[in-house]
Amino acid sequence: MQVTTERLKEAFQRMLEIRLFEEALGELFAKNLLGGTSHFCIGQEVCAVGTVFAVEDTDWLVSNHRGHGHLLARGLDPARVMGELLGRRNGYCGGRGGSQHMCAMEHHFLGTNGITGGGIPIGTGAALALKHQRRSEIVVVFFGDGASNQGTFHESLNMASLWKLPVLYVCENNGYGMSNPASASMAAQTVAARAGAYAIPGQTCDGMDIEAVMGAAAEAAAHVRAGKGPALLELLTYRFCGHSRNDPRVYRTREEEARWQQRDGIGLTESKLLDRGVSPADLASLREAAEARIDAAVKTAMAAPCGDRQHALGGVYA
Ligand SMILES: Cc1ncc(C[n+]2csc(CCOP(=O)(O)OP(=O)(O)O)c2C)c(N)n1
Ligand SMILES: [Mg+2]
Numbered sequence: 001m002q003v004t005t006e007r008l009k010e011a012f013q014r015m016l017e018i019r020l021f022e023e024a025l026g027e028l029f030a031k032n033l034l035g036g037t038s039h040f041c042i043g044q045e046v047c048a049v050g051t052v053f054a055v056e057d058t059d060w061l062v063s064n065h066r067g068h069g070h071l072l073a074r075g076l077d078p079a080r081v082m083g084e085l086l087g088r089r090n091g092y093c094g095g096r097g098g099s100q101h102m103c104a105m106e107h108h109f110l111g112t113n114g115i116t117g118g119g120i121p122i123g124t125g126a127a128l129a130l131k132h133q134r135r136s137e138i139v140v141v142f143f144g145d146g147a148s149n150q151g152t153f154h155e156s157l158n159m160a161s162l163w164k165l166p167v168l169y170v171c172e173n174n175g176y177g178m179s180n181p182a183s184a185s186m187a188a189q190t191v192a193a194r195a196g197a198y199a200i201p202g203q204t205c206d207g208m209d210i211e212a213v214m215g216a217a218a219e220a221a222a223h224v225r226a227g228k229g230p231a232l233l234e235l236l237t238y239r240f241c242g243h244s245r246n247d248p249r250v251y252r253t254r255e256e257e258a259r260w261q262q263r264d265g266i267g268l269t270e271s272k273l274l275d276r277g278v279s280p281a282d283l284a285s286l287r288e289a290a291e292a293r294i295d296a297a298v299k300t301a302m303a304a305p306c307g308d309r310q311h312a313l314g315g316v317y318a
Contacts, residue, residue: 001211001214001215001218001219003210003211003214003215005273005276005277005278007053008210008211008269008272008273008276009273009278009282009286010053011049011050011053011210011214011269012210012266012269012270012273012283012286013286013289013290014049014053014072014073015045015046015049015210015265015266015269016266016286016287016290017072017078017290017293017294018041018045018048018049018068018069018072018073019042019045019266020290020291020294021068021072021078021081021082021294021297022040022041022042022068023042024082024294024295024298025038025040025068025082025085026040028086028298029245033086033302034085034086034087036098036099037244037245037246038068038085038099038244038245039065039066039099039100039243039244040066040068040239040241040244041066041067041068041069041239042239042240042241043174043237043238043239043240043241043260043261043264043265044066044069044172044174044207044237044238044239045069045265045266046207046208046209046210046213046235046237046265046266046269047069047142047170047172047207047213047235047237048069048070048072048073048142049069049073049210050207050210050212050213050214050217050235051073051140051142051170051213051214051217051233051235052070052073052074052140053073053214054213054214054215054217054218054221055138055140055168055217055218055221056137057074057075057107057108058108058137059108059137059138059139059140059221060108060109060110060123060126060130060137060138060139060140061074061108061109061110061139061140061142062110062111062113062119062120062122062123062126062139062140062141062142063109063111063112063113063119063142064112064113064116064118064119064142064143064144064147065099065100065112065113065114065116066144066172066239067099067100067102067112067113067142068081068099070109070112070142071102071104071109071112074104074107074108074109075107076092076104076107076109077297078293078294078297079296079297079298079300079301079304080092080301081102081297082297082298082300082301083095083300083301083304084097084098084099084102085098085099085301086301086302086304086306087306087307088301088304088305088306088307089304089305089306089307089311090300090301090304091301091304092104093315094307094311094314094315095306095307095311096307096311096312096314096315097112099112100112100113100114101113101114108137110122110123110126110139116144116146116147116150116177117143117147117148117150117151117152117153118152119141119142119143120141120143120147120150120152120153120156120169121152121155121156122141123139123140123141123156123167123169124139124141124156124159124160124165124167126139126167127139127160127165127166127167127230128163128165130166131163131164131165131166136225137166138166138167138168138221138224138225139165139166139167139168140167140168140170140221141167141168141169141170142170142172143169143170143171143172144171144172144173144174144177145171145172145173145174145175145176145177145182145186145191146176146177146178146180146182146185147171147177148171148186148191148194149177149185149186153194154194154198157169157194157195157197157198157200157230157232158198160198160200160229160230161198161199161200161229161230164227164228164229164230165229165230166224166225166227166230167224167230168217168220168221168224168230168231168232168233169195169200169230169231169232169233170217170232170233170235171191171192171232171233171234171235172207172235172237173190173191173204173207173234173235173236173237174237174238174239175238176239176243176251176252178243179243179247179250179251180251181251181252190202190204190234191204191232191234192204192232192233192234194232195231195232200229200230200231200232201220201223201231201232202231202232202233202234203216203220203231203232203233203234204234204236205233205234205235205236206235206236207235207236207237207265208236208237208238208260208263208264208265208268209265209268210265210268210269210272211272213235216233217233220232220233237265238257238260240257240260240261240264270283
């Protein structure tokens, strides 16, 4: 698939915004301005942006615990995503959900999810609903390599294939489930190979190459949209940070991290843009625009009011 230079520039800026957003979030944690933990997707931005840019804005997204990139790739307002993380009323769920329980139906975003593999049946069920309603949208479900060891993955793929549901399964294979290397937990060589057991086409793709991801995702989405049933895309990537905050990363070497960082998808996209004749000044202005957007988002979120007790109980139905 030929990605236009304009589209590549948009993708570059969006990926930068995701990285800057999470770096800003890290600073807020360091200043003790929010509690709990968070799972950063720094290093994996290509997966979110490449996939989401390859499908329609009306297609439905289902995310996992590492979802900030998916939310921002879809075009949600970073001030409202940050507000949600900070428990502010301007957040997409009024500050009640936080990082792992954030949804935005108006953006066709069916939620982040803290349960490993929990989003896979949710997305499969949404696809069943779309099929019943004879609608043209598809569902994209993001999950990790670790989640592909869960029963939810296998049961969902089996059913989705049997019923030819309009769902694209996107596995961000970052090589680890917490501290557990994929090689120690997966009997199959690749997650894509597992799709074959359910008669679903599976493809493995370089998750650091934005053009490769956009191309593969567009092809897989076209298969799904044509009514041929589900498809699975495995994106090989790496999380540059620990699994969550306070992870000393004793289960992997600094050399391994450095090797992957040399193939940082944002840097590779910058090189592609330079090769296409985009000037360093143009790239600098994209970077400045991203910085300004995230700075403003953090300020807006910090200034937004928190919910009170009555607000916290809103939306409780049982
Ligand atoms: C059902 C369930 N089991 C275990 C956990 C603890 N847990 C949180 S994230 C995670 C690893 C997920 O690995 P992967 O799917 O590869 O995603 P990644 O964190 O690498 O993005 C685990 C085991 C959980 N949240 N839910
Ligand atoms: Mg993983």
